[in-house]
Amino acid sequence: MADNPDIEALTPYARSLGIQLADWEDGVPIMCVEFVEAVEGRPEHFHGGATGGLLETAGYAALRAELARIERDAVLKPINITVQYLAAGKSQTCFAKGRITKLGRRSANLTVEAWQDDRSRPIATAVMNVLMAQPEG
Incomplete structure (x- = not known):
């Protein structure tokens, strides 16, 4: 698939x-972030906010990809996001991928997982609810 x-x-x-x-x-899309000073919380560990930001970004990327695939234009507005921190993110690259669990006319529900070296052992997950508004114009 083309970018x-x-x-x-x-x-x-x-x-x-x-x-x-x-x-x-x-x-x-699978999104990633390398371990750099901007994402460090306590020494040699990802900050929880950086992990949450990666999860949210991956969720929106998955939703945008699906909307592009079905040729649907929408303005995305967050309803809520719930993050579950499962393990400390270590000083290595972190990956995240979203999955649409429900795509309705006005809203979408997604789940997102973040992992590092072992995809079967996520460091955090998120559940997102997103409003899909009609573009103005």
Whole structure:
């Protein structure tokens, strides 16, 4: 699948953390962030906010990819996001991938997982609810 410019157009916050597109898997982007000073919390560990930012970015990227695939235009607005921290993120690259659990007419529900060296052992997960508003104009 070709790279989608909408997926790569990250928010200023995501760019400040160094979040980027790592790969595509089954039409869904996998986002990543390398361990750098900007994401460090306690020494040699990811800050929880950086982990949450990666999860949220990966969730929106998955939703944008699906909306592009079905040629649907929408303005995405967060309803809520719940993050579960499962293990401390160590000083290595962190990856995240979102999955749409429900795509409705007005809202979408997603789950997102973040992992490091072992994908079967996520360091954090998130559940997101996103409002999909009609673009103005």
